[in-house]
Amino acid sequence: MTDVVFYHLxxxxxxxxxxxxxxxxxxxxxxxxxxxxxxxxxxxxxxxLWDYAADSFLPHGKDGDSPEAQHPIFVTTSDQNQNAxxxxxxxxxxxxxQSLEGYERVAIMxxxxxxxxxxxxxxxxxxxxxxxxxxxxxxxxxxxxxxxxN
Numbered sequence: 001m002t003d004v005v006f007y008h009l010x011x012x013x014x015x016x017x018x019x020x021x022x023x024x025x026x027x028x029x030x031x032x033x034x035x036x037x038x039x040x041x042x043x044x045x046x047x048x049l050w051d052y053a054a055d056s057f058l059p060h061g062k063d064g065d066s067p068e069a070q071h072p073i074f075v076t077t078s079d080q081n082q083n084a085x086x087x088x089x090x091x092x093x094x095x096x097x098q099s100l101e102g103y104e105r106v107a108i109m110x111x112x113x114x115x116x117x118x119x120x121x122x123x124x125x126x127x128x129x130x131x132x133x134x135x136x137x138x139x140x141x142x143x144x145x146x147x148x149x150n
Contacts (some may be wrong), residue, residue, distance in 0.1 A: 002100040004133045006121060010112040011144040014091055018045065018109065019052040021089070022073060026058065030086035030104065032073040037093035039063075039077055045091070046075045079110075093117060096124055100133070 009017055018034070024034050036042040046062045060073035068074060068082035076082065079097035086104040090096055093116075100106050110121040129135055138146045 001131075001133050002103045003105045004100070004128050004135050005105060005107045005144070006105060006125065006137045007109040008112050008121070008137065008139040009109060011140040011142060014111065015030055015044070015048045015052075017140075017144075018089065018091065019049060019056075019058065020140070021109075022049070022058055023056060025087050026072065028086075031083050033059075033081060033083060033085040033088045034073070034075045035079065035088060035090050035094040035097070036075065036077055040094035041075050042075050049073065049075070053076065058100075078108065093120060096128075 007017070022032055022034070034045060035150070036045055042062060046060070049058045049060050052058070058073055059071070060075060061071035062075040063077060065071065069084065071083050072086070074083040077094070079095065081088070081102060088097070088100075088103050088106045090106060090108045096106075096108075099145065107123055108121060110117045112118060125135060137149045139149050141147050
């Protein structure tokens with residue numbers, strides 16, 4: 001079963017937190033997919049990955065950039081695994097893929113200040129737990145650091 005991690009954003013925005021987690025994934029030699037809920041969010045995140053830090057480079061592509069399979073990081077609105085990713089980040093109200101098979105990890109990031117998004121995360125938690133996935137829940141501390149919750 002795929003390891004599923006929930007990241008509850010309470011202190012920073014997705015645009016601040018996501019690139020750091022993507023960078024850590026790439027350091028593990030993992031290929032990454034970032035699935036956004038719509039094209040506007042996809043395009044915003046695409047831009048953010050290019051400019052998030054002057055001393056970092058996150059090579060990536062997005063829907064329409066071919067060949068899709070060659071991008072180590074791919075930003076999409078699709079539930080497909082275009083680049084054979086090890087980890088998939090599900091963000092900005094994206095719908096979970098039908099199958100999580102083939103991923104080492106799926107990370108669901110959600111804004112704790114948005115009641116609708118929190119509700120969607122709770123529904124995802126229930127569905128994934130009933131499917132038998134190992135679930136982990138992380139919440140930001142007041143300093144913005146990730147703390148595992150039991």
